[in-house]
Amino acid sequence: MKKFNLFNEIITSDKQELLKAIHSTRRFGITHTGAIVYAPFEETVILIYEGQHTPKQANALMPSKPLSLEEIMGKNYQIVEDDNRVLIKAFSNWQELIKINSPRASYDDTTNDGVDRFADDNLEEIGWQAVEFSIPYRVLVEILEEKAQGTLLCIEREEPSYQFSGLGFIDDNKEAYQILFEYAQRKIKEVITHNENFKDEFLSDDQLEALEFFKLR
Numbered sequence: 001m002k003k004f005n006l007f008n009e010i011i012t013s014d015k016q017e018l019l020k021a022i023h024s025t026r027r028f029g030i031t032h033t034g035a036i037v038y039a040p041f042e043e044t045v046i047l048i049y050e051g052q053h054t055p056k057q058a059n060a061l062m063p064s065k066p067l068s069l070e071e072i073m074g075k076n077y078q079i080v081e082d083d084n085r086v087l088i089k090a091f092s093n094w095q096e097l098i099k100i101n102s103p104r105a106s107y108d109d110t111t112n113d114g115v116d117r118f119a120d121d122n123l124e125e126i127g128w129q130a131v132e133f134s135i136p137y138r139v140l141v142e143i144l145e146e147k148a149q150g151t152l153l154c155i156e157r158e159e160p161s162y163q164f165s166g167l168g169f170i171d172d173n174k175e176a177y178q179i180l181f182e183y184a185q186r187k188i189k190e191v192i193t194h195n196e197n198f199k200d201e202f203l204s205d206d207q208l209e210a211l212e213f214f215k216l217r
Contacts, residue, residue: 004153029100
């Protein structure tokens with residue numbers, strides 16, 4: 001998976017397309033690649049901004065003045081206008097981006113508890129079967145981030161102290177399933193082969209069910 005660290009990334013968007021979206025009064029978003037998209041959003045889209053601009057009504061006593069992009073998008077965005085481009089830093093709006101993107105994320109790694117489920121039912125089944133042999137979600141997620149196709153939208157920095165928060169977006173759940181299944185199958189086979197405590201007579205019903213799931217019985 002590709003890591004998209006908002007601490008480091010500058011999102012580049014087309015200025016005219018962005019202004020068009022703002023003046024449309026429609027709900028729109030800016031993707032992590034800088035594309036302008038309109039609601040309803042696709043299930044795979046990753047947004048660094050979502051909003052809808054409704055101009056205030058002007059009157060003779062209080063004529064309206066054009067708002068800057070920072071005023072329209074909010075104080076948590078750092079914006080530089082460069083000819084026909086808009087350069088955006090979005091890491092300060094991370095808490096809002098979690099709310100915006102988590103309904104579409106494959107897994108959520110934004111809390112101190114870490115990942116505790118996969119959004120896809122088939123991947124989730126691997127998760128709760130594998131845990132019967134002490135393979136935690138953290139390990140499965142690290143395997144996905146190493147081998148699967150997708151994007152990890154995150155904030156990560158080393159100083160002044162390490163900080164990480166992220167949402168994972170898997171491109172192909174079938175590919176991810178195969179990767180996790182083969183990994184868990186191999187690790188469990190090693191355990192039951194070399195550890196005397198995992199002979200059949202010592203296994204729980206749930207562990208026996210997990211062995212059947214991973215085609216080890």
